Each structure stands twice: as C-alpha cells, then as structure tokens.
Amino acid sequence: MSKDARARRGTFRLLGVLATAATLAATAGCAASGSSESSDGTVTLEFAQWWEPELPEGALRGMMDDFEAQNPGIKVNLLSGPYASTKEQLFAGAAAGTMSDVVGLDGAWVSDFAKQGALADLSALMADAGFDDSELASQIQVDGSTYMIPAVNFVYPLFTNDDLLSKAGISAPPTNRTEFAAAAKAVSALGDNTSGWILPLSQEAPNGIQNDVMSWTWASGGSMLKDGQPDLTNDDVKSAVEFVQGMWNDGSIAPGSFTMKEQDKVEEFSNGRVGMMIDSLAHINLLRENDPNLKFSISAIPAEDGFTGERGIPYASWGIGVSDSSAHPAEAFKLVQYLMSEKVNSELSTVANAFPGNTKSVPDFSNSDPLFQTAFDIYKAGYPANEFTGLPVAEDLMRSFDGQFQSLLNGDQSVDETLENAQKEWESQF
Amino acid sequence: MTSSSVDRTLRAPGRFSKARRGSEPYAFILPTALLITVLMIVPIVMVIGYSFSDNVITNKHPELVWLANYAEVLGDPVFHTAVINTVVFTVGSVAAHLVLGLAFAMMLNTQLLSRFTKALFRTVYILPWLFTAAVIAVLWRLLLSPNGVVNYLLDSTGIASGQVEWLSNPDLALGSVTFINIWAGYPFFMISLLAGLQGIPHDLYEAATVDGANGIQKFFSVTIPQLRPIIISMLLLDLIWTSQQFALIWMTTGGGPINVTEMLSTYTYKLAFSRYEFALASTSAVLVLALSMVLAVFYVRHQRARD
Structure with a gap:
C-alpha cells in the first residue's frame, strides 16, 4: 500500500470515528432525564404542560411557589408551551424515556402512553401515598389502572344567539331534538346567509x-361503546347520526362544514351568522371580546x-399524570396530590x-361572567361525558368516523353503511 | 547519533507534512460531511430501518417484519387515492407555474411598458412568494369561505350565486387547493425565467426578424430554445417540491373533504401523528423518497449534461 493510500485510509478512519462520535453525541444529547x-x-x-400560557400570568407559578413552601426539599421547574408543542414534546419524551416527571395530559393521549409504558400507574402511587380517591370527579383508566386524573374540566354546552332566535320567533333555547331542529330551520329561513x-x-x-x-x-x-369496545351501530348512535343528517338535509347547517374547524365555528357565531x-x-x-353587543345564552x-334521565355533557380536560421514567415518583405524586x-x-x-x-372544590365565579354559574349548574345536573378519553388513537378514531360521516352527508352511503364502516375501522384500532 | 536515526529525524517532518497535505481536502469537507451524516444520512438510514419493523417509537421491542409494511401501505386504497391526488396536484401546479411564470416574465421583459409600470407589476407579481404557507392557507381559507370575499365578488358580478363551498365541496376541493398552490408558487418561475429572458442576446431576435419570423415563430424558435435549460431545471425542481407539499394542504383541507385532497404527505403525517404507526409512516416516507429520487436522478443528469 502506498504512503498516500495509507494516509487516505487513516483519514477515512478518522472521519468515521468523528462521524460516529458526533452521532453518539447528538443522540446522547437527547437523553437527559427529567428530575x-x-x-x-x-x-x-x-x-x-400547556396550561401556564393559557392561565393569567403568574397564576401557575404562584401555585408552584406555594407547593414548594409546603414541601421543603422539592422544587418545581415548569416546562410550558402551546398545546401542540407540549404534545410533540411528550411523544418524543415517551419514545426516548425522557418524559418530564409530572405531565399535563389530554385524555386522547392516555391509552397510547399507557400502552407504551410511559406513564406511571397512578393507582399504585395513590395507594402508596394513602391518597383517598373518593374526592376525584373522574379517573382515566387503562386496563383497570389509573393513568390520568382530570385536574379541571371544560364543558361544551349549547350556545344560542338570543337575537337570532328571537327574530325567528323562538323564545327560549331548545330542550329536545324536535325543538332544536325547528329552531335551526326557523333561523336558517331568516336568510341573509344565516344558518341555524x-x-x-x-x-x-x-x-x-x-x-x-x-x-x-x-x-x-x-353510549358509543359497549364493554369498552366500539358499538357504533347501536340505536343511540344511529338516532344521533340520523338526527344530524336530517338537519343537513333540511339545510339548517352552515355551509363549509367539511373543512370547518372549531375556530371557524366560534367566529361565525360571534359574527351573528x-x-x-x-x-x-x-x-x-x-x-x-369579539362582539360586546352579542346577546347569547347557554343551556x-x-x-x-321525552328523555328524562341524566344528560351527559361533553368536556375536555386538563389531565395530570406522572412519568414512568421519573426518578422521584413519590415527590411527583405529591405535586399531583397538591393540585x-x-x-x-x-x-x-x-x-x-x-x-x-x-368533587368538593367549588370555583369562585364572583368575578366571572354570570354564564359560568349557569354552566356550573348544568354541569352539576348532568355528568361529564367524553367516551373518547382513554381510547387508543382517539384522534384517529374521530378522523376515521369523520371520513365516513362526510361520505354520508355527501350522499355516498346510507346511515347503516356509515356506522358499519366506521365500526370496522374502529375495531381494527382496538 | 547514527546515520539511520539522522535520516528518520530528517524524513519525519517531510512525511508528516505530506500526510497533512493529503488530509487537507478531507479536513475541509469534514464539517459538511459531519453535518450531512448527522442530519441526513443517519435519519434516512433510521427511517429505512423503521420501515422493516412491526412498529417503532411507541414499541419498545420492535420486530423485523421485512416487507410486510410495504405490502400493507401499497395495498391501502387511501394510499392509491393519495398517489393519484398527488400526481394531479403536482402536474397541474407545475404546468400552471410554468405557463404563468413564463407569461408574466415575458410581460416584465417587454419593451412596451414603462420602467415604472414594470417595477409596479414586478412588486405585485412577486407578493405571493413572500408569504409563508401558514399565511397563504389562512388568507385563502378566508377568501374562499362560503361567506368570503370571492363568493361576494362572484355574486356581485353575477358570475355565480350563493355560498359556493370552494374547499368543502368534494367536487371543487382538489381544484381549489391546486389553484392556491399555483398562486403561491408561480413567482419562483417568473423570476428565474425573467433572468433567463434578460440573458438572451438581442442579436438572435434581430436575425430572426431579418429572416422574416413573426412574434410566435420568434417565441418558439428563439425564446424557448434559449430558456430550455432553465425550464427543464425548474420543472424538475418544482415537481420534487410540489409533490412534497404538506403545510398548505394540511392547513386548508386536512386531506378532506372525505379524502379528495389526500396527498402522500398528509397520508404519511396521519400515519405517524394520528395513528402513531411510525413504521408504516416510515414505509410511506421511503416510498415518497424513492419517487423523489427518480426525479432527483433526472435533475442531476440534466445538470451534468449542462456542465
């Protein structure tokens, strides 16, 4: 081998070592632990969590300072970001085993994290800490063990535009489906691009x-579930789907549904359309804020x-859980217990x-909009209902149902076909 | 000191400097090589590796399944829809980018308009290129909303009536997102072709005039042949970029309604971040990579031929 060739080979070897070292350094850099x-x-x-940016400035930090004062020897470092960033961060952390000790959770993520072994079993931590869980409004469980506790719930009631309903001759928010369909039809009949x-x-x-x-x-x-499994072809789901399809066929639904997002919905409502x-x-x-003159009610x-039973009211949660990779699960659970x-x-x-x-906590609505008190009364009269919470790949289940539902509204298939197709798709995910 | 040790002492610096000279070029490319290794080669190799596993990231102990993921993705009817939609969207966008870009470039290169008018048009025409995909998506969602400006204008002028669902109607959605992408992308063609047009020697047009060629003949016999290398490069690059368009589709339609705007990019994204099937998503990504590589090979061959 010539000297040049030897020198070249030595250089290649050096390059290889450096590249490997750089790769290892890059991957090792991702493996920092939480606490x-x-x-x-x-x-x-x-x-x-994503809560801090959505709360008044300093509110969550203030609670953490209070927690630290009550628990000498424990400090809390808040890692705050928008919802989507937090989600990505948690999924990356779950894969790499570097999830933060305490994590804000959406119920839609719990099943996947639990099956991945990324979340600690809160049932065991509650037992170890001697925590009485009877005060908890709900717990999100997977295979009989709790992995998430909803810290606060945001309910989804019916908002009605008082002026539009009044113009359409409707004096009070509808209480049953027939009244709702009639009110929606009457508002749509007002014209001027208004929808019910x-x-x-x-x-x-x-x-x-x-x-x-x-x-x-x-x-x-x-319910859309039976014994924890999809049951989309039951009479309750079919009746609801037929009801929405009827509204669609009546022309009572605002145009643009198939690509409309939640923010578009709020915007159209606040614009009085x-x-x-x-x-x-x-x-x-x-x-x-959007329109101080908008008169609306919630119900x-x-x-x-003819339904007289307790009504389920959809909700979304700010849930809380503990990472399975936390080196200090007992201290992490103390923070959960505190919150x-x-x-x-x-x-x-x-x-x-x-x-x-x-269940024993009572929010102080004295400085809030009076509608919060009304909503709290509705919440207490019914029960929080969100069957997607804790399901595997919850967002994908919604998306696959969405595709089938759009085909139904587009006239491509019947209600039975829609529900059977969605059922098949859901079953493959369970 | 013996004569041989003196020799070694004298030879040593020479050997060292020779080795140093030999390794110098490699030292220069070392930073780039490291970056490419860490940021490109390692991730690509990892993704290709993932595509042969049963599931990764969310599964602590993935198993090798060889080509099972490829069979599943290639057998998925939604994947077929995504391929067809991607082809329609890409070919439609690239063809329109070329036609519009060339037309506007020729307009800006004409002697018939004053310098001020041309500067004004140049500013207006380049505007879409200054916006990010997120801004473009929000802008066009507002414009094409059933209660948006476009419907208002069409209604006012009597061209169309009612609340047309440009993005929500399954018959119109693919055309609408393609239109938005055309609007967003033509300035790149326009600027590149304008530079090409300004580089065509005027003598060629004069000679064509002497030969009795009319405007159309000059366009096809002088302008197009002179712009051909630029046009081919731009077409290949635009085909690669447009086939990978994600942000615009995701933020306008999310691949819907139903799946009429589902593209390979949105299909892959949903597998990864909605179903958390990272192995299947990697498989889809590898298939997209293979398709892009075909175009990239053509591009590199064309560039080499030019050199």
Missing part, C-alpha cells in the same frame, strides 16, 4: 365528531324527545374558568 437531585437533597421536578346550527368537520382537527356529533348521543344518556353552536365554555370571554345540549386538593383545585378551576376535578 434532578442537588447535593443538599433538594429534588427538582419537571412539570411539562354550525358543524365543524375538518379532517385536520376532527374533534367536531366528539363535540358536535357524538355529544347528541351522550346528551340522551347513550349562526343561531346555535355547541362549544367550550372557555370561549365565553372570547365571544364577549344543556337537547336530548331525545387535586380541595382548595388548590378550586383556585385552579377559578383561574382557568373551568370546573374542578375534585
């Missing part, structure tokens, strides 16, 4: 299936005619304009 313990024994927990109801079915964000379609099933005490919408209570302040989602305590949970639900996850 840390200083030399004086102080444990610093990481709490990743609005239904967002965008494939990008398919939560319209949960909030605006399945909510009709839950409001009448129905839509008589009724099912929406998050969190948007009350936004509606007031329970109408049930089937779910009666006083702190009341405080959190007050600043978030939401309803508490602790």
Whole structure:
C-alpha cells in the first residue's frame, strides 16, 4: 500500500470515528432525564404542560411557589408551551424515556402512553401515598389502572344567539331534538346567509365528531361503546347520526362544514351568522371580546324527545399524570396530590374558568361572567361525558368516523353503511 | 547519533507534512460531511430501518417484519387515492407555474411598458412568494369561505350565486387547493425565467426578424430554445417540491373533504401523528423518497449534461 493510500485510509478512519462520535453525541444529547437531585437533597421536578400560557400570568407559578413552601426539599421547574408543542414534546419524551416527571395530559393521549409504558400507574402511587380517591370527579383508566386524573374540566354546552332566535320567533333555547331542529330551520329561513346550527368537520382537527356529533348521543344518556369496545351501530348512535343528517338535509347547517374547524365555528357565531353552536365554555370571554353587543345564552345540549334521565355533557380536560421514567415518583405524586386538593383545585378551576376535578372544590365565579354559574349548574345536573378519553388513537378514531360521516352527508352511503364502516375501522384500532 | 536515526529525524517532518497535505481536502469537507451524516444520512438510514419493523417509537421491542409494511401501505386504497391526488396536484401546479411564470416574465421583459409600470407589476407579481404557507392557507381559507370575499365578488358580478363551498365541496376541493398552490408558487418561475429572458442576446431576435419570423415563430424558435435549460431545471425542481407539499394542504383541507385532497404527505403525517404507526409512516416516507429520487436522478443528469 502506498504512503498516500495509507494516509487516505487513516483519514477515512478518522472521519468515521468523528462521524460516529458526533452521532453518539447528538443522540446522547437527547437523553437527559427529567428530575434532578442537588447535593443538599433538594429534588427538582419537571412539570411539562400547556396550561401556564393559557392561565393569567403568574397564576401557575404562584401555585408552584406555594407547593414548594409546603414541601421543603422539592422544587418545581415548569416546562410550558402551546398545546401542540407540549404534545410533540411528550411523544418524543415517551419514545426516548425522557418524559418530564409530572405531565399535563389530554385524555386522547392516555391509552397510547399507557400502552407504551410511559406513564406511571397512578393507582399504585395513590395507594402508596394513602391518597383517598373518593374526592376525584373522574379517573382515566387503562386496563383497570389509573393513568390520568382530570385536574379541571371544560364543558361544551349549547350556545344560542338570543337575537337570532328571537327574530325567528323562538323564545327560549331548545330542550329536545324536535325543538332544536325547528329552531335551526326557523333561523336558517331568516336568510341573509344565516344558518341555524354550525358543524365543524375538518379532517385536520376532527374533534367536531366528539363535540358536535357524538355529544347528541351522550346528551340522551347513550353510549358509543359497549364493554369498552366500539358499538357504533347501536340505536343511540344511529338516532344521533340520523338526527344530524336530517338537519343537513333540511339545510339548517352552515355551509363549509367539511373543512370547518372549531375556530371557524366560534367566529361565525360571534359574527351573528349562526343561531346555535355547541362549544367550550372557555370561549365565553372570547365571544364577549369579539362582539360586546352579542346577546347569547347557554343551556344543556337537547336530548331525545321525552328523555328524562341524566344528560351527559361533553368536556375536555386538563389531565395530570406522572412519568414512568421519573426518578422521584413519590415527590411527583405529591405535586399531583397538591393540585387535586380541595382548595388548590378550586383556585385552579377559578383561574382557568373551568370546573374542578375534585368533587368538593367549588370555583369562585364572583368575578366571572354570570354564564359560568349557569354552566356550573348544568354541569352539576348532568355528568361529564367524553367516551373518547382513554381510547387508543382517539384522534384517529374521530378522523376515521369523520371520513365516513362526510361520505354520508355527501350522499355516498346510507346511515347503516356509515356506522358499519366506521365500526370496522374502529375495531381494527382496538 | 547514527546515520539511520539522522535520516528518520530528517524524513519525519517531510512525511508528516505530506500526510497533512493529503488530509487537507478531507479536513475541509469534514464539517459538511459531519453535518450531512448527522442530519441526513443517519435519519434516512433510521427511517429505512423503521420501515422493516412491526412498529417503532411507541414499541419498545420492535420486530423485523421485512416487507410486510410495504405490502400493507401499497395495498391501502387511501394510499392509491393519495398517489393519484398527488400526481394531479403536482402536474397541474407545475404546468400552471410554468405557463404563468413564463407569461408574466415575458410581460416584465417587454419593451412596451414603462420602467415604472414594470417595477409596479414586478412588486405585485412577486407578493405571493413572500408569504409563508401558514399565511397563504389562512388568507385563502378566508377568501374562499362560503361567506368570503370571492363568493361576494362572484355574486356581485353575477358570475355565480350563493355560498359556493370552494374547499368543502368534494367536487371543487382538489381544484381549489391546486389553484392556491399555483398562486403561491408561480413567482419562483417568473423570476428565474425573467433572468433567463434578460440573458438572451438581442442579436438572435434581430436575425430572426431579418429572416422574416413573426412574434410566435420568434417565441418558439428563439425564446424557448434559449430558456430550455432553465425550464427543464425548474420543472424538475418544482415537481420534487410540489409533490412534497404538506403545510398548505394540511392547513386548508386536512386531506378532506372525505379524502379528495389526500396527498402522500398528509397520508404519511396521519400515519405517524394520528395513528402513531411510525413504521408504516416510515414505509410511506421511503416510498415518497424513492419517487423523489427518480426525479432527483433526472435533475442531476440534466445538470451534468449542462456542465
């Protein structure tokens, strides 16, 4: 071998070593753990969530300072970002085993994280800490173990535009499906591009299936599941789907549904072009800001005619869980326990304009919009219903149902075919 | 000191400097090579590896399934729809980019307009290129909304009536997103072709005039042949870029209504971030990579032929 060739080979070897080292360094850089313990024994927990940017400035940090004062030796480092960033961060952390100690969770993620082994079994942590879970409004379980506790809930009642309904000759918000269909038809008949109801079915964000379609099933005490498995062909779901299809055929639904998102729905309602919408209570302040003169009411989602049972009201949660890879699960659970305590949970639900996850907590609505108190009364009269919470690939289930539902509304298939196709698609995911 | 040790002492610096000289070129490319390795080669190799596993990322112990993922993706009717939609969207967009870009470039190169008018048009025509995909998506969602400006204008002028669902109607959605992409992408062609037009020697047109050629003959016999290398390069690059368009589709229609605007990019995204089937998503991504590589090979061959 010539000297040049030897030198070239040596250089290639050096390049190879450097490339490997760089790759290892790059991947090792991703493997930092969540919590840390200083030399004086102080444990610093990481709490990743999207809540802080959505709360009044300093509200969550203030609670953490209070927690640190009550628990000397534990510090909390808040990792805050928008919802989508937090989701990506958690999925990356779950894959790499570097999830933060305490994590804000959406119910739609829980099943996947739990099956991946990324979340700690809260049932075991509650037992170890001697925590009484009877005060919890709900727990999200997978295979009988709790992995998420809803800290606060945002309910989705029916919003009605008082002026439009009044113009259409409707004096009060509808309470059953017949009244609702009649009111929607009457508002649509007002003309001037006005519609009775609005239904967002965008494939990008398919939560319209949960909030605006399945909510009709839950409001009448129905279910889309049987023994934890999909049961989309049952009478309750079929009746709700037929009802929405009837509204579509009547021309009572605002145009543009197939690519409409939740923000479009709120915008159309605040512009006074839509008589009724099912929406998050969190948007009350936004509606007031967009149009201070808009007169609207909130009420329970109408049930089937003659239904007298308890109504399910759709909700979304700010859930909380503990990472399975946390080096300090006991300390992490102390933070969960603190946030779910009666006083702190009341405080959190007050600043978030939401309803508490602790049944004994009562939010203070004295400085809030009076409609929050009305919504709280509706919430207490019914039960929080969101069967997508805890299901595997919940968003994909909504999206596949959305595709089938759009085919139905487009006249490509019947209600039975729609539900059978969706059932098959869902079964393959369970 | 013996004579041989003196020799070694004298030879050593020479050997060292020779080795140093030999390794110099490699040292220059080392930073780039490292970056390409870490940012491109490693991820691509990992994705190709993932495509042969039963599931990855969400599965701690993935197993090798060889070509099972490829059979599943290639047998999925939605994948077939995505391929057809991607071809229609890409070919339609690229063809329109070329025609519009060339037309506007020739207009901006004409002697018939004053310098001020040309500067004004140049500014107006380049505007779509200054917006990001997110801004373009929001803008066109507002314009094409059933209660939007486009319907208002069509209604006012009597061209169409009612609330046309440009993005929500399954018969119109693919055409609408293609139109938006055409609007967003033609300035790139326009600017490149304008530069090409300005580089064509005037003598060629004078000679054609002497030969009695009319405007159309000059266009096909002088302009097009002179622009041919640029046109081919642009077409190939635009085919690669447009076939990978994701942000615009996702933010306007999300692949819907039903699946009439489902593209290979949105199909892959849904597999990864909606179903968390990262192995299937990797398989789809590898298939897209293979298709892009075909175009890339043509592009590189064309560039080499030019050199």
